[in-house]
Amino acid sequence: MEESNNFLKQIEKYVCENNVDDAVALIKNHRNEISNILADVVPFLLTKTDIRCSEQILIAFAEECDPEEVLLQLIEDIDRCTEDAKFLVMCQALLRALLRLPEKRLNSLGWGLNAVHSYLLKINLPDNVELNEDEEILMDADTVVERISFLCASLLPFYSALVDNCKNDGGERKIVVLKFVLQVLGKPLAFLDLKSGKTTSKARRISERIVEMIFELNADIFAISDLGSGCDIGCVDALALSTLFYLVLSEKVEVRKVPKVYDNVYVFQESVALAAELFKYESQFVQHNGLCLIEVIIDRIRTNSLSYLLLDSEHHNHFCKALTRIIVYSHLEVYRKKGLDLYRRYLFLFEPKGRYLIVYNLMGILNHTGIIGYTVTQYKDMMMHELDKSDLSPYFTKSNLFRVLDRFCLLPNQEESDLIELADQIVAALNLLRYLIIRDKANVTGIWDYLKKLENTYLVPMKTALTLSRAHYELKIKDLKDESGEGDKGDSKVSVTVAGHTLNELPTNEKIKFLYSALTTFDVIENLLCRINELIEM
Amino acid sequence: MTSSVDISPKGDGGVLKEVIVDGSGDQPPKGCKVQVHYTGTLLDGTQFDSSRDRKTPFEFDLGKGSVIKAWDIGVATMKKGERAILTCAPEYAYGEKGSPPSIPPDSTLKFDVEIIGWKGEDLSPKKDGGIERFIIEAGQGYATPNDGAYVGVHLEGTYNGNTFENREVFFCLGEGSEEKVIDGVEIALEKFKMGEKSKLVIKPQYAFGAEGSKEYNIPPDATLEYIVTLNTFEKMKESWSMDADEKVEQAKLYKEKGTKYFKSGKFGLATKMYKKVLSYVENKPECSDEGKNLLLTSNLNLALCYIKLDDHFEAVNSATAAINIDPKSEKAFFRRGLALLALGEPEKATKDFAEVLNLEPNNTAAKTQQLICTKKLKEQLQREKKIYANMFDKFAKTDTQKEEDEKKKQPDVMSSLGEWGKEDRHREPSEFEKENPNILMLNGSGEFKDM
Numbered sequence: 001m002e003e004s005n006n007f008l009k010q011i012e013k014y015v016c017e018n019n020v021d022d023a024v025a026l027i028k029n030h031r032n033e034i035s036n037i038l039a040d041v042v043p044f045l046l047t048k049t050d051i052r053c054s055e056q057i058l059i060a061f062a063e064e065c066d067p068e069e070v071l072l073q074l075i076e077d078i079d080r081c082t083e084d085a086k087f088l089v090m091c092q093a094l095l096r097a098l099l100r101l102p103e104k105r106l107n108s109l110g111w112g113l114n115a116v117h118s119y120l121l122k123i124n125l126p127d128n129v130e131l132n133e134d135e136e137i138l139m140d141a142d143t144v145v146e147r148i149s150f151l152c153a154s155l156l157p158f159y160s161a162l163v164d165n166c167k168n169d170g171g172e173r174k175i176v177v178l179k180f181v182l183q184v185l186g187k188p189l190a191f192l193d194l195k196s197g198k199t200t201s202k203a204r205r206i207s208e209r210i211v212e213m214i215f216e217l218n219a220d221i222f223a224i225s226d227l228g229s230g231c232d233i234g235c236v237d238a239l240a241l242s243t244l245f246y247l248v249l250s251e252k253v254e255v256r257k258v259p260k261v262y263d264n265v266y267v268f269q270e271s272v273a274l275a276a277e278l279f280k281y282e283s284q285f286v287q288h289n290g291l292c293l294i295e296v297i298i299d300r301i302r303t304n305s306l307s308y309l310l311l312d313s314e315h316h317n318h319f320c321k322a323l324t325r326i327i328v329y330s331h332l333e334v335y336r337k338k339g340l341d342l343y344r345r346y347l348f349l350f351e352p353k354g355r356y357l358i359v360y361n362l363m364g365i366l367n368h369t370g371i372i373g374y375t376v377t378q379y380k381d382m383m384m385h386e387l388d389k390s391d392l393s394p395y396f397t398k399s400n401l402f403r404v405l406d407r408f409c410l411l412p413n414q415e416e417s418d419l420i421e422l423a424d425q426i427v428a429a430l431n432l433l434r435y436l437i438i439r440d441k442a443n444v445t446g447i448w449d450y451l452k453k454l455e456n457t458y459l460v461p462m463k464t465a466l467t468l469s470r471a472h473y474e475l476k477i478k479d480l481k482d483e484s485g486e487g488d489k490g491d492s493k494v495s496v497t498v499a500g501h502t503l504n505e506l507p508t509n510e511k512i513k514f515l516y517s518a519l520t521t522f523d524v525i526e527n528l529l530c531r532i533n534e535l536i537e538m
Numbered sequence: 539m540t541s542s543v544d545i546s547p548k549g550d551g552g553v554l555k556e557v558i559v560d561g562s563g564d565q566p567p568k569g570c571k572v573q574v575h576y577t578g579t580l581l582d583g584t585q586f587d588s589s590r591d592r593k594t595p596f597e598f599d600l601g602k603g604s605v606i607k608a609w610d611i612g613v614a615t616m617k618k619g620e621r622a623i624l625t626c627a628p629e630y631a632y633g634e635k636g637s638p639p640s641i642p643p644d645s646t647l648k649f650d651v652e653i654i655g656w657k658g659e660d661l662s663p664k665k666d667g668g669i670e671r672f673i674i675e676a677g678q679g680y681a682t683p684n685d686g687a688y689v690g691v692h693l694e695g696t697y698n699g700n701t702f703e704n705r706e707v708f709f710c711l712g713e714g715s716e717e718k719v720i721d722g723v724e725i726a727l728e729k730f731k732m733g734e735k736s737k738l739v740i741k742p743q744y745a746f747g748a749e750g751s752k753e754y755n756i757p758p759d760a761t762l763e764y765i766v767t768l769n770t771f772e773k774m775k776e777s778w779s780m781d782a783d784e785k786v787e788q789a790k791l792y793k794e795k796g797t798k799y800f801k802s803g804k805f806g807l808a809t810k811m812y813k814k815v816l817s818y819v820e821n822k823p824e825c826s827d828e829g830k831n832l833l834l835t836s837n838l839n840l841a842l843c844y845i846k847l848d849d850h851f852e853a854v855n856s857a858t859a860a861i862n863i864d865p866k867s868e869k870a871f872f873r874r875g876l877a878l879l880a881l882g883e884p885e886k887a888t889k890d891f892a893e894v895l896n897l898e899p900n901n902t903a904a905k906t907q908q909l910i911c912t913k914k915l916k917e918q919l920q921r922e923k924k925i926y927a928n929m930f931d932k933f934a935k936t937d938t939q940k941e942e943d944e945k946k947k948q949p950d951v952m953s954s955l956g957e958w959g960k961e962d963r964h965r966e967p968s969e970f971e972k973e974n975p976n977i978l979m980l981n982g983s984g985e986f987k988d989m
Binding site: 255259301302311395 | 576578586587589592594596597598603604605606607609632633634635636637638639640641649678679680681773774777778779780781782820
């Protein structure tokens, strides 16, 4: 005990004098006692202002004494650490300890790497500022982005040393290292701008280097997702894996090394899940990566070629939900447009049965009239393709057609439904009906057998709903006009609720304008409705 | 190119194979993990990929569609150690789209493939080789049953060439022990696709272990062979691949499951299952007879479950739903009768039992219930008599009581004087009050106005 105390004091003295050589010599001479003082000396070293001296002494510890003991101590200190400089110093020592671990000690290796990853996970993410394309370059000047880039760049030699150390081993050690190197592509690096354009961000250069390392360990990126099952140390991070797929398949980083025997359909099925993962995040850069990943995959698939059996995977459900969310709610117009284009192309990749099943099921999960209307219109286009063929798919006729129409032609509250809230869906559905009635005079789809039912549940209630809604809106307009006629130009007392949103903030004339546009919508609907009724009577 | 053989199943010359070095032994079975070395070139000789350059053999699951079709077809015909050139037409490779950037559209590809070896697919969780699978007939689609899913399988277990069990069985994955299904089969089933038939080789730790099985005459530490066919299973709700017919199939599963729960007295769970049946089958005119039948039995069983759960109100609803499907269902009327009786509506109940007897005059249970109904009705009548017997006395009493109460409620004019008197009610505001609408002057200068 006494001896340990002296040893500790001696080290502290050398550190204060910045005397590295003597300190290292002392450590070498007292190997056996180091373990007694580790818990005290590591935190002490980190309090020093001249971190270089501490770094060398820490490395000496990691190189001289039992690697597992140093490892456990460092894990504890990294866990507590909040300063990047100190963290990086400890990583230096950690690396030495990890490289000295006996090969079989995979758990220790996992713990050490996990400590580093946990530190990265704690970093704040950059704000999602929703920049337009030409503004994205500004992100490199953001302090948070700068910090993440700096940390990841500083860790590259750390991971690279580990990769070099294990790339020629077989077995689990390589797998463990691979999983942790992959994690670097996840949070927080994945939230930075990784694409290469006119300028290349720092983050992009770092991620390229990480992909290179991953490929040194395993160039078969499709085998990586399966690694989880073989060995339970570390995990395959879904965000990181998705980002890897984006970099390789869309940005073509190292793509030449990927085995070129995988079937395009298989690649599609795998990527749908990964893209859905990327869509989950609000960050514009992560969403961008998802859109680009699925785009490059869709490019590889022929339209009208995918089997409905692919829909066995729940990921299609998640994918559609996530993609339509971007289409409806993204603040960036480019994303909305790109999403919409990909959505249409995705739907058309499937064979008729798949198309029918997707559209049918989509109606159960979509809840925005705009995207529902768009989907109905896509169905109409699919119908057009079908009717041009000599043999019509049974999935676009009779009971299967009726099942889809039941879901399209729906007034949830009968006559009292809010037509404005449903406008896009109604217009699209009426358009589809009109098309079918005109196009299918021979009744090959069976549509004429369905019209009777439709009249009772849809067309007649719609007529009444139109009368009701129109009266309601006209009254509102009158009220507003009366009010403004009284000279009260300020806040109006009549509140207008459309689709659940109160339009209180609008000035009166804007409200009136809005109400008039609603009346126009009713005109459109009524026009279509009349046309359909005419056609039916003919 | 003299020895090129067309090995495409359609015989369209899409996959040509030319053996360079002969192999020996068997061909790899479907589903196993094959290890190969390969070099791929375009017809102009450009090499686009090579595992030999990477110095790592390439591994893939044979026959699962993960690699281009030509490979799944070609590699399945090769033996261990064999080296061959596979010439793959675009339809069997990357087709009109190609695989950018290395493979242009509509490319015919040449692969120089060598089979290094393969492992039977190991399905054991610890990867200890305890459960090996050899696919006999590949299943359909991509979905596999997840934990807890209800499955219908055919099992054929053999030990030393003797078949010790051969049966159809339904159970929930994870609860197989109740049906005496060994762990190995259960674990393996999670990787089965719809309709798949496979041979499983199961080590004792996943079978009958160190104890063996007396029932099947299996000694301790025996490795068993099973041929398992997954006939049907319950898919996840998120799956979109089901059309109307398949939904009926799914509904049948839930019905089975419900019946099983019902028999073991778990009425709550049974109710859930029957409700799922109803959610899968749409009650429509175009609905198939099979679907209607399912709807009918589920509603009938639901009614019975609710009766057992003492939720007679729901029971009436379910029975009514059943009657709407089949207006001649004895059971439906009988069950609705029971529920109504329990709800204290013997009058309505007796009509239902009468209907049962109308449909089947020899239904003794209905006759008994009819008697109970009559008795109940009599009792009710008695009770009502009792209640109404002193009706007028009672009414008189309550009336006097009411009068008393009313009297008490009348305002005491004397004590309320001054509070909100007539003049307090409303008055024109004074000038001061008009300017300061928040201030109300008490008995101020303003004139009071009557209401």
